[in-house]
Ligand code: AMP
């Protein structure tokens with residue numbers, strides 16, 4: 001299914017030009033227009049899914065398989081030192097484009113890319129509450 005007004009549907013379909021690093025029947029991998037670091041790329045399925053809640057498990061698994069293939073090649077090409085794989089779901093988590101995508105963010109020793117968080121504390125109360133609810 002394709003959402004008529006979705007920009008990533010149009011990019012994935014090739015209707016809007018993009019800097020494409022890889023394309024197959026199911027996915028297009030493009031350079032992000034607002035990169036966190038040199039080589040920041042996005043994996044886009046050609047089919048429209050809002051995010052990880054919406055995508056089927058098999059497609060999600062193939063997307064992650066492609067992420068592994070892409071970062072292996074791109075580490076060579078870019079000469080980066082590591083990678084962050086980021087995937088945002090819903091506004092509170094930083095999602096701004098509501099078409100499932102995986103960020104591939106190359107990391108370079110000493111870069112200033114900020115993806116961190118402040119570590120809190122796992123209290124007994126919270127731990128027990130969650131473990132109980134998960135049963
Ligand atoms: P997110 O915040 O996880 O939804 O990520 C959306 C990403 O898409 C951001 O990193 C944007 O820089 C990127 N982006 C938005 N529009 C375009 C576009 N037309 N081409 C390439 N990247 C885009």
Ligand code: ZN
Pocket residue numbers: 002003006007008009010047048049098099
């Ligand atoms: Zn879409």
